[in-house]
Amino acid sequence: MPSKSTKTTAKKTKTTKTTNKSKVSPKTTIKSASTSTVKKEVKKSVEKKDKKITYNTLRGMRDITPKNGVIWQNVYSVIRNVSNSYGFSYVETPILEQANLFIRSIGKGTDVVDKEMYLFEDKDGSKVCLRPEMTASMARSYIENGMQALPQPVKVWYHGQMFRHDRPQAGRFRQFYQSGCETIGDSGPVVDAELISVAYNTLRDLGIDTVVNINSIGTLEDRQNYIVELVGYLRSKRSYLSEESKKRINKNPLRILDSKEKEDIEVMEEAPQILDWLSPESKKFFTDVLEYLDEAEIPYVLNSKLVRGLDYYSNTVFELYADDEEFSNLALGGGGRYDGLIEQLGGQPTPAAGFSLGLDRVVMILRKRQEKLEREGQKPVEEKKNKVFFAQLGIQANKKSLYILEFLRREGITVYHNLAKSSLKAQMEMANKIGATHTLILGQKEVQDGSILVRNMDSGIQEVVDQKKIANFVKKILQA
Numbered sequence: 149m150p151s152k153s154t155k156t157t158a159k160k161t162k163t164t165k166t167t168n169k170s171k172v173s174p175k176t177t178i179k180s181a182s183t184s185t186v187k188k189e190v191k192k193s194v195e196k197k198d199k200k201i202t203y204n205t206l207r208g209m210r211d212i213t214p215k216n217g218v219i220w221q222n223v224y225s226v227i228r229n230v231s232n233s234y235g236f237s238y239v240e241t242p243i244l245e246q247a248n249l250f251i252r253s254i255g256k257g258t259d260v261v262d263k264e265m266y267l268f269e270d271k272d273g274s275k276v277c278l279r280p281e282m283t284a285s286m287a288r289s290y291i292e293n294g295m296q297a298l299p300q301p302v303k304v305w306y307h308g309q310m311f312r313h314d315r316p317q318a319g320r321f322r323q324f325y326q327s328g329c330e331t332i333g334d335s336g337p338v339v340d341a342e343l344i345s346v347a348y349n350t351l352r353d354l355g356i357d358t359v360v361n362i363n364s365i366g367t368l369e370d371r372q373n374y375i376v377e378l379v380g381y382l383r384s385k386r387s388y389l390s391e392e393s394k395k396r397i398n399k400n401p402l403r404i405l406d407s408k409e410k411e412d413i414e415v416m417e418e419a420p421q422i423l424d425w426l427s428p429e430s431k432k433f434f435t436d437v438l439e440y441l442d443e444a445e446i447p448y449v450l451n452s453k454l455v456r457g458l459d460y461y462s463n464t465v466f467e468l469y470a471d472d473e474e475f476s477n478l479a480l481g482g483g484g485r486y487d488g489l490i491e492q493l494g495g496q497p498t499p500a501a502g503f504s505l506g507l508d509r510v511v512m513i514l515r516k517r518q519e520k521l522e523r524e525g526q527k528p529v530e531e532k533k534n535k536v537f538f539a540q541l542g543i544q545a546n547k548k549s550l551y552i553l554e555f556l557r558r559e560g561i562t563v564y565h566n567l568a569k570s571s572l573k574a575q576m577e578m579a580n581k582i583g584a585t586h587t588l589i590l591g592q593k594e595v596q597d598g599s600i601l602v603r604n605m606d607s608g609i610q611e612v613v614d615q616k617k618i619a620n621f622v623k624k625i626l627q628a
């Protein structure tokens with residue numbers, strides 16, 4: 149029979165077990181719950197990884213692919229050549245600028261400032277924006293970089309990306325490209341005419357005929373007198389205007405002039421015309437501009453409703469429209485005089501004028517023309533030019549290829565190639581796909597002989613050419 153002490157120990161042991169059990173059980177339950185949660189999270193994570201993630205451009209943005217890249221390069225080349233030929237120097241400004249630069253220059257009440265600017269707060273708390281246009285940036289650059297000390301006028305040209313949170317449509321994007329010219333430091337009407345000539349001839353050299361729409365909005369004093377008359381008229385017709393134009397009567401009445409709303413167009417047919425409110429000096433200036441255009445044989449039409457959408461303009465304003473039935477309502481560019489802008493931004497009183505071309509619309513027209521040619525079985529002009537492809541066969545030829553290609557490149561010759569392909573058949577197929585007219589073939593034999601085989605892709609005729617003479621031979625092909 150067990151002793152009392154033994155019994156007590158047994159009871160204590162039992163009690164201890166019970167106590168331990170009560171402590172362990174809740175922990176076990178918690179652990180199970182945690183494991184279950186972890187399993188669920190792991191499962192979700194795996195499912196997410198299994199799902200294919202796709203990334204697309206943001207609305208209003210797009211890529212320039214190799215197919216369109218040829219057109220873009222041609223456009224840039226023409227713009228550069230024409231601008232340089234008129235004595236303009238190339239410049240660039242930052243894409244990111246102080247927001248107040250555009251709020252002050254473009255003006256509150258304009259669509260650009262009120263609705264379209266991409267505004268951000270920088271890490272230091274300052275307000276910045278993606279540039280919506282280039283003229284204000286150029287005016288800022290002129291002041292900041294002391295260009296007033298240069299021989300006047302300062303004539304510059306540019307191209308780059310601009311940003312506006314607009315409604316995307318054909319030829320209009322939120323990220324868009326502009327090229328343009330600015331002449332700062334000359335108040336003569338011949339400057340306005342020259343800028344119009346540059347814009348007109350740039351588009352002409354790209355194969356796009358245009359008609360210039362032109363108007364004068366006079367000086368600030370001229371406009372203030374006109375606005376009093378215009379607002380009186382608009383108030384009398386308020387009930388006939390669109391809702392947007394009703395808001396603009398007291399805010400920015402000039403913008404109603406070029407409204408595209410049907411009811412507004414009808415009302416503005418009888419509106420007073422700004423040309424009737426110009427001072428004698430403003431009328432004389434505008435007449436002189438038109439006479440210069442007549443001498444240059446640049447076609448234009450007077451458009452009394454044209455005011456442009458930016459507050460800094462004065463006197464001459466103009467836009468260029470495609471002289472083409474399909475694209476007749478498409479403005480390809482525009483500009484005008486902005487004599488007060490430099491002073492408004494903190495500089496000395498400085499006359500200035502400029503224009504910009506909307507390259508997205510220009511490229512759209514050129515691309516549609518190219519597509520039409522392709523449907524008709526014709527090659528676009530740029531594809532009619534001779535192209536040369538380089539093919540190599542064998543290890544020795546592959547190694548020698550870089551030397552020959554670099555030699556041709558230094559001679560200013562563009563040669564297409566794919567050194568990663570070892571099959572001659574595959575390389576010849578590629579030559580056909582890119583439309584090469586001639587293929588340079590380098591094999592083991594040619595490496596040993598110091599020669600290159602030149603094949604005419606149309607006739608199949610092949611000719612052996614000395615490697616030392618290949619550059620001149622290819623130049624003749626490309627010039628043919």
